[in-house]
Amino acid sequence: MKRYYLWGVLLALLAPFALVAGPAVSGEVERQATNYTAIAMFMVFVAGTLAITYWAAKRTRSAKDFYTAGGGITGFQNGLAIAGDYMSAASFLGISGLVFASGYDGLIYSIGFLVGWPVIMFLIAEQIRNLGKFTFADVSSYRFGQTQIRTMAAISSLVVVAFYLIAQMVGAGKLIQLLFGLDYWMAVVAVGALMMVYVIFGGMTATTWVQIIKAVLLLSGATFMAVAALSTFGFSPEEMFRQAVETHPKALDIMSPGSLVTDPVNAISLGLALMFGTAGLPHILMRFFTVPDAKEARKSVFYATGFIGYFYILTFIIGFAAIVLLSQHPEFFKPEALAADGSVIKDQLVKGIDGGTNMVAIRLAEAVGGNLFLGFISAVAFATILAVVAGLTLAGASAISHDLYASVIARGRSNETTEIRISKIATFSLGLLAIVLGIVFESQNVAFMVGLAFAIAASANFPVLVTSIFWGKMTTNGALAGGVIGLISAVALTILSKAVWGDVLGHVDADGKSVGLIALNNPAIISMPLAFFFIWIVSLFDNSEQAKRERHAFEAQRIRCETGIGAEGAVDH
């Protein structure tokens, strides 16, 4: 009975989205004409994923089903789903836009996002599969004081999820406004409501399959675009680069590293956050519990690395090809970017593109595949956002229900039914919160949020996780000190940096340019070593009885970690 009631509430939330087919409200400059092809394609995606959710809902009974799809996802499927979690709309549209605007710099950025994966594989993938059950806090609190470590891990997970979620929601609202001609609030409500349906009813099973479908659609769409674009250059990268250099206002500069990386300290700091942040993102780590054993966990990283690397090469080709191909389409540019004869003014190529450089991939889709393919890529971009927010929300909800509620508040005395109910309530609340924050932050500068999420993941989650797996002398107090200091220093240094102190809080220098109190753009180079240092020093001087017991428990932990003996199986017996 209750289930039908919830369906009703959620369908009611979706209603404004269904009613959008009416005439577009005029008056907003940014808004595009309603794109019916894109909406139709997106509706097909929604119908398909809702059918999957219905199927998944019937299979989701235990907590294990809800959090980890019963542990029955294969390595290949999980690899696709991980790739899906990672290939967000921001990386598809953002990186192709970055390549379009600055050329080679886009490649530097995507390499940073990719190289975290091998490290995850070598150091933590199998280990967390063998030690954990539902959340990464299961691993970092394995032999430590449950209350303290789980509370800390849950808080830093929720902070990471919140910043990531806000950035995704605001990006979603703006993008969908642009692609579909929907109102901003409608787009945010539609994303939030659909995501709640997937997670509440279908749990991890539905979330995983939505992620897999979206990854396949995105990879095939991007492949088609890259191949179609390359064919216009006779499949010769040299020819594509040559024409791009002729077309781009920066000329030969687009072929070598430019302004993105200005000084070594900032370059290394960004590199640390990207590389180790991936290994501390709760929604990514959670995916390792969906496979039956360590063997499938390692396979999933192998496939995921392949898919993600391939995807970044595609976005690079798309960005470069767009430099040449979009310049032949004056209709994609603002009127002021056009010369008297109707061609695009060279200097206006980057600044003059209608809708900004985030629209580059979308415009290229139209240029190479016409209106139908434009609709397809727009629908895929929407689906991408939806799948990523579903994964994030599930990770946030499990931190609340599994770590905070079941382990800290109920101290392991809760039953499964209650835990699942709590996680569904948490999903619903997080979904509502995401919608509200998405609307509140509409005109705020949220550019720093994804960077901050990665920095916190690299400074608070990753050090505690990796040290708890590998260092036998670590204690609860050490973990607590390192985690808390990593979290606080990452947040504090971000507030003092240019992105928040200047761009958000409005501090400017004499020339009116925004400035930070510190010259560091990403905190990881300070906050991550700080976390490791405090874990080390506090553990070293911890001589309590509890610390002795924890050190003694390391051998048993390591045996389970190395051999998988005693690890959570694919099914409960």
Place this chain on the structure above:
Amino acid sequence: MQQDSVDAIKAHPRYQELVCSRKCFAWNLTVIMLVIYYGFILIIAFAPSLLGTPIADGAVTTIGMPVGVAIIVSAFVLTGIYVAKANSRFDALTKAIREDLQ
């Protein structure tokens, strides 16, 4: 896990072999990845023009392009190497330990 089985596994020669070889192998691969990536970052920071050199006289394509693609491919290949070794050697050792305990 019971203390006696912890002691039994700990004393098992295959377990020692598993722990040692996996640890060395995993950290070596990690170091290789770190060297490749931070080497790349340091070149960008200190000698960006190196990556901007054309691959041949008169070509537009720069050395940075194949280097960038090679780093992406190396990440994939390194994970592949790990999987190959883990599937054969580490899994065999684990299996031997499990069988001996039964």
